[in-house]
Amino acid sequence: MGYLDNSTIVVDAVLTKQGRKLLALGQGLNISYFTLTDTGVDYSLWNPDHPSGSAYYGEAIENLPNLEALPNSAYFMRNNLLSYDRNTKLMPYVMLGTFGIGQTASYIWGDGQTAGFNLTVDLKNVTGGETVGWQLVVPDSTLISISGNWTPSSIGGNVQQFLLEQDIANAVVYDAPSTTATVTIDRVNTTTTRTLILTFISKSTGAYKHFNVTMPKYPNTTTNT
Amino acid sequence: MRIYNEVVTIFNDLTGQWDTISEDSFEYNGNDIMLAQGLPVGATPINDTDTVADTVKTTAGYFTNGDGTLTGTETYTGSLSDSNEKHYFNAVQTHPDSSSAVVQFSTTYGHILGMGSDTYGDSLSKADNLRGEVQSIYRQFTSLLLHENEQSGGFKISQQGSAGAIGSGDANGGRDDYFYALVGKRERFKDRINKKAWTIVLSGSNSSGGGTSNVLYLTDDSKYASSTATPAGPRHNIVSGALGVPTGSSPAVAYAHKTFGWFYPEMGIMLFSGNQLSASIPGNTAGTAMTASFKTDLTADKTLGFGPNLNQKGNSKNALRFINCLRHVGSGNALRLRSEEDQTQENYFCRIKAADYNFSANPTFSSGSDNKVRHVSMHGNPQTFISGVGLYNSAGHLLAVAKLSSPLKKNFASEATIKVKLTY
Numbered sequence: 001m002g003y004l005d006n007s008t009i010v011v012d013a014v015l016t017k018q019g020r021k022l023l024a025l026g027q028g029l030n031i032s033y034f035t036l037t038d039t040g041v042d043y044s045l046w047n048p049d050h051p052s053g054s055a056y057y058g059e060a061i062e063n064l065p066n067l068e069a070l071p072n073s074a075y076f077m078r079n080n081l082l083s084y085d086r087n088t089k090l091m092p093y094v095m096l097g098t099f100g101i102g103q104t105a106s107y108i109w110g111d112g113q114t115a116g117f118n119l120t121v122d123l124k125n126v127t128g129g130e131t132v133g134w135q136l137v138v139p140d141s142t143l144i145s146i147s148g149n150w151t152p153s154s155i156g157g158n159v160q161q162f163l164l165e166q167d168i169a170n171a172v173v174y175d176a177p178s179t180t181a182t183v184t185i186d187r188v189n190t191t192t193t194r195t196l197i198l199t200f201i202s203k204s205t206g207a208y209k210h211f212n213v214t215m216p217k218y219p220n221t222t223t224n225t
Numbered sequence: 226m227r228i229y230n231e232v233v234t235i236f237n238d239l240t241g242q243w244d245t246i247s248e249d250s251f252e253y254n255g256n257d258i259m260l261a262q263g264l265p266v267g268a269t270p271i272n273d274t275d276t277v278a279d280t281v282k283t284t285a286g287y288f289t290n291g292d293g294t295l296t297g298t299e300t301y302t303g304s305l306s307d308s309n310e311k312h313y314f315n316a317v318q319t320h321p322d323s324s325s326a327v328v329q330f331s332t333t334y335g336h337i338l339g340m341g342s343d344t345y346g347d348s349l350s351k352a353d354n355l356r357g358e359v360q361s362i363y364r365q366f367t368s369l370l371l372h373e374n375e376q377s378g379g380f381k382i383s384q385q386g387s388a389g390a391i392g393s394g395d396a397n398g399g400r401d402d403y404f405y406a407l408v409g410k411r412e413r414f415k416d417r418i419n420k421k422a423w424t425i426v427l428s429g430s431n432s433s434g435g436g437t438s439n440v441l442y443l444t445d446d447s448k449y450a451s452s453t454a455t456p457a458g459p460r461h462n463i464v465s466g467a468l469g470v471p472t473g474s475s476p477a478v479a480y481a482h483k484t485f486g487w488f489y490p491e492m493g494i495m496l497f498s499g500n501q502l503s504a505s506i507p508g509n510t511a512g513t514a515m516t517a518s519f520k521t522d523l524t525a526d527k528t529l530g531f532g533p534n535l536n537q538k539g540n541s542k543n544a545l546r547f548i549n550c551l552r553h554v555g556s557g558n559a560l561r562l563r564s565e566e567d568q569t570q571e572n573y574f575c576r577i578k579a580a581d582y583n584f585s586a587n588p589t590f591s592s593g594s595d596n597k598v599r600h601v602s603m604h605g606n607p608q609t610f611i612s613g614v615g616l617y618n619s620a621g622h623l624l625a626v627a628k629l630s631s632p633l634k635k636n637f638a639s640e641a642t643i644k645v646k647l648t649y
Contacts (some may be wrong), residue, residue, distance in 0.1 A: 009629065009633065009641065009642070009643045009644065010643075010644045010646060011614065011627040011628065011629055011630075011643060011644070011645055011646070012627060012645075012646050012647075012648070013573075013614070013616060013625040013626060013627035013645045013646065013647040014625065014626060014627075015624060015625050015647070015649060016623055016624055016625060016626060018622050018623060018624055019622075019623075019624035019625050022618075022622075022624065023649070029571075029618065029624050029625070029647075030618045030619065031271065031276070031571070031573060031616045031617065031618060031624060031625065031647075032270060032271055032617070032618060032619050033264055033268040033269060033270055033271060033616070033617040033618075033619070033621075034268065034269055034271055034573065034575045034614055034615060034616050034617065034645075035265050035267060035268050035269070035614075035615045035617065036575075036577065036582050036611045036613070036614055036615075036635075037611075037612060037613045037614075037615060038585050038587050038590075038609055038610050038611060038612050038613075038632065039587070039612060039613065040612050040613075040632075041585075041587060041589075041609075041610045041612055041632055042589045043585075043587060043589040043590045043599055043600070044589050044599070046599075046600050046602075046603070046608070048600055048601070048602040054602070057602065057608075058608060058610065058634055061610050061632050061634075062610065062631060062632055062633075062634055063631065064631060064632060065630065065631055066612055066613075066628050066629055066630055066631055066632065067628065068628060069613070069626050069627055069628040076612075076613050076626060076628065077613065077615045077623060077626060079585060079586045079587040079588075080265060080266060080267060080585075080586050081267070081582035081583075081584065081585050081586075081609050081611065081635070082266065082267050082582070082584040082585065082586060083267050083580060083581045083582055083583065083584065084583070084584045086580075086583070086605060086606075086607070086637055087604075087605055088584065088598070088607075089597055089598050089604050090595055090596060090597055090598075091584065091586075091590065091591040091596045091597070091598060092596070093596040100594060101591075101593070101594055101595070101596045102593075102594060124596070125595070125596060203266070204266065205266060206265065206266035206267070206586050207586065208586075
């Protein structure tokens with residue numbers, strides 16, 4: 001008979017820049033929620049052919065030392081762990097237009113073309129689709145405008161926290177209700193070709209998909225650089 | 226709004242202020258509305274009962290590299306400008322020419338009439354023509370350490386002992402006209418000097434120049450006697466003893482027999498009655514007419530004691546006598562000191578139930594055009610690996626992040642409690 005291991009895992013936390021800012025402002029931290037992440041884990045290392053059996057399938061992952069926490073550790077919180085029904089096999093994903101999982105979603109304005117375009121947004125592998133609402137992260141709102149059922153909101157929560165950490169001045173997050181199926185995107189004139197990566201996020205599942213937009217210079221009177 | 230990531234400051238002994246050496250800051254012009262938001266998907270509440278806050282006192286060796294002791298032979302004076310040497314001397318832990326020499330503490334000497342510094346100035350006969358530097362020191366300390374209604378009367382340390390060097394009925398009302406002080410460096414003592422855990426050993430010569438038996442072991446009596454509230458924080462008596470244990474059979478009232486000084490742990494100051502020290506270690510009588518100087522070999526030094534040179538026509542460097550008496554201890558420990566720091570510690574117990582957090586948004590968790598869980602062996606039995614914990618406030622701001630040393634496996638058959646310790 002051996003002793004049962006009743007130990008609790010103890011880990012040291014570090015404040016993020018946002019946490020330090022709140023302390024500097026004299027506001028309490030009032031920590032009241034936690035989430036878990038597996039950033040840094042690659043599930044392709046899961047080895048169902050391990051000669052020692054199923055207990056060792058995850059050996060390569062479990063034995064991997066983690067990098068230590070840093071004040072900029074918000075970057076480590078990229079992939080959240082989620083809670084679904086046990087028999088879930090298909091993970092939720094975001095469909096943008098005809099672009100599904102594994103496909104690079106993008107749009108390039110043609111030369112001399114300035115008209116906006118509509119993009120459909122859908123949540124797949126979830127019965128009834130999105131139930132809470134959508135978020136759209138625009139890293140530079142001076143280059144494009146968003147219309148439809150989308151309203152400017154704030155950075156945080158579902159949105160990848162690194163945006164808040166980096167204080168990107170022109171980043172804006174738009175919110176839309178769950179019934180929203182499309183977004184209209186218009187561009188501004190630019191003297192050079194500009195590229196933006198938009199991020200669409202499902203609020204109910206945290207699933208997200210990037211959308212690349214490329215804007216050739218317009219009006220076309222200067223040399224492209 | 227300016228946000229500071231880091232500010233490095235140094236205490237300016239001249240101005241008595243903290244000067245900024247460097248700062249890492251930036252101007253934040255973002256819209257405040259950008260900072261309010263909802264919570265991430267699946268965030269789990271932390272109950273009040275799962276949050277434990279406490280303040281932990283951490284003690285460490287006071288001296289460089291966390292060393293808790295300083296021997297006599299390690300004690301040197303640090304380099305200082307002439308103008309500063311009229312007020313105080315620094316002590317370093319190795320030869321001052323060494324690149325590793327760092328100031329450990331300072332010593333100073335104060336006299337209520339300025340005796341031991343130049344008070345005549347250009348006058349040949351007027352002893353109070355100038356306010357001497359050591360008079361400024363005395364008044365600086367009364368202003369700092371005493372109540373308003375005590376300041377004009379000066380320090381009355383020695384009079385509280387029945388065997389004290391000064392009786393309460395003396396001409397000056399029991400006042401200590403002069404003192405020696407050890408002033409700690411803030412960066413070394415952190416929040417305060419740890420009481421009950423220090424010893425100072427002073428060694429010097431008697432009035433005829435002999436010195437082998439004139440040794441004092443001093444400590445505080447906080448273990449047995451309650452502190453006195455002062456505007457400079459709690460004050461304890463410095464009495465004969467070691468490591469917080471006064472000598473004699475009645476340690477609780479050792480101060481009533483003989484009080485050598487007052488100890489202000491939160492100020493990092495040890496203030497010694499000059500009369501009391503010089504009664505125990507007077508030094509050669511001839512030395513009271515000499516200017517003190519630091520020497521590595523103090524064998525024949527006549528200023529090896531606390532009987533001060535009261536000359537008022539120059540700098541007598543009496544504060545050096547304190548360092549000399551530490552140095553004279555030799556290879557034994559002259560000082561044993563600890564720093565003390567309060568650390569606020571919050572513990573959050575993150576309880577992860579069996580049904581929670583068994584799937585992942587990690588792109589490698591699923592694959593294929595229908596985003597299926599990648600491994601068939603995980604169908605119906607998904608496995609995730611926790612590598613970190615994020616802590617949020619109710620607005621959804623990520624305020625702290627903890628990393629596990631290695632990923633922790635999680636599935637429907639396992640539960641886990643992760644205790645996240647946040648110290649600041």
